[in-house]
Amino acid sequence: MKYKINIEKVQTLDEIKEYWTKEDYIELLKRFDYPEAEESDPETLRELLFMAISDFEPVEAAKLVLDYKLGEELSEGQIEQISNDMLIDTVCEEYPEMELQSRLFHVNQLLFKAYNGKFPSSSATIIHCSITSPDASAKMDKATILRLLNDGLSDRNIVKRLFEEQMNGNGEFPEAENIIWDLEVSDNEHYKITTSGNLIKKDEIIASEWEKEIEENSEK
Incomplete structure (x- = not known):
C-alpha cells in the first residue's frame, strides 16, 4: 500500500508540561x-513544588521524584544510582531499558527546571505530519509510523542506524512502542508524534513530503 507523508511542523522542546497533572x-x-x-x-x-524541591539537595530530590514515577519498576539501589548519575549525565537518553526512557526524561526535565540547570538538560521532538493512503482504515501502529518516516530521515539518524532491519523490513519491531513516546491522531490523517530528541533530532528530518509503499505483511 502506498502512503503519502507530509511534514507540517517539527518542534524541539526541553519540557512537556502537559505530562504532569494536578494530581x-x-x-x-x-x-x-x-x-x-x-x-x-x-x-x-508547579511553582510551589519548585519551591519545596529547592529545600532538598538535588540527589535527594531526584530520589523522591524517581520513586514516585518509577518506584514500582526500579529497586532502591537503582534509584540511588540513577539519582547520582542524573547530576552528571542525561541518563534518560542512554538508559538500556527503553520503556523507562520517556519517564526518565520527564523526571530529568522537571528537576532541570526546578534547579535552574543543575541537572543536564535533554529534549523531546514533536513531529506534526499528515499521512494519507487509499485505504482510510489502514492500520497505523507505531512501527508503521516509524517505517513511513524512515525515508525522510537523515542517514545519520540513530534510529535508522540501530534498527536498520526493522525500519526497512517487515519483521517484528517491538522497540517502536518505546521509540515513539506518544501518538495522537486527528481527522484520521493528522499525527502528532512525540519522541526523544536524542533519537530523532529536528535537523535529521531532511524531507518535507514523500511517498512510501509498505507491503501489507509488514503490519503483522
Whole structure:
C-alpha cells in the first residue's frame, strides 16, 4: 500500500508540561513535606513544588521524584544510582531499558527546571505530519509510523542506524512502542508524534513530503 507523508511542523522542546497533572503535583508536594497542597490554587502547584524541591539537595530530590514515577519498576539501589548519575549525565537518553526512557526524561526535565540547570538538560521532538493512503482504515501502529518516516530521515539518524532491519523490513519491531513516546491522531490523517530528541533530532528530518509503499505483511 502506498502512503503519502507530509511534514507540517517539527518542534524541539526541553519540557512537556502537559505530562504532569494536578494530581502529580499534589502527590509530589506531599512527598516534599508540603501537606497543604490539596488546598492550594491549582495554578500555583508547579511553582510551589519548585519551591519545596529547592529545600532538598538535588540527589535527594531526584530520589523522591524517581520513586514516585518509577518506584514500582526500579529497586532502591537503582534509584540511588540513577539519582547520582542524573547530576552528571542525561541518563534518560542512554538508559538500556527503553520503556523507562520517556519517564526518565520527564523526571530529568522537571528537576532541570526546578534547579535552574543543575541537572543536564535533554529534549523531546514533536513531529506534526499528515499521512494519507487509499485505504482510510489502514492500520497505523507505531512501527508503521516509524517505517513511513524512515525515508525522510537523515542517514545519520540513530534510529535508522540501530534498527536498520526493522525500519526497512517487515519483521517484528517491538522497540517502536518505546521509540515513539506518544501518538495522537486527528481527522484520521493528522499525527502528532512525540519522541526523544536524542533519537530523532529536528535537523535529521531532511524531507518535507514523500511517498512510501509498505507491503501489507509488514503490519503483522
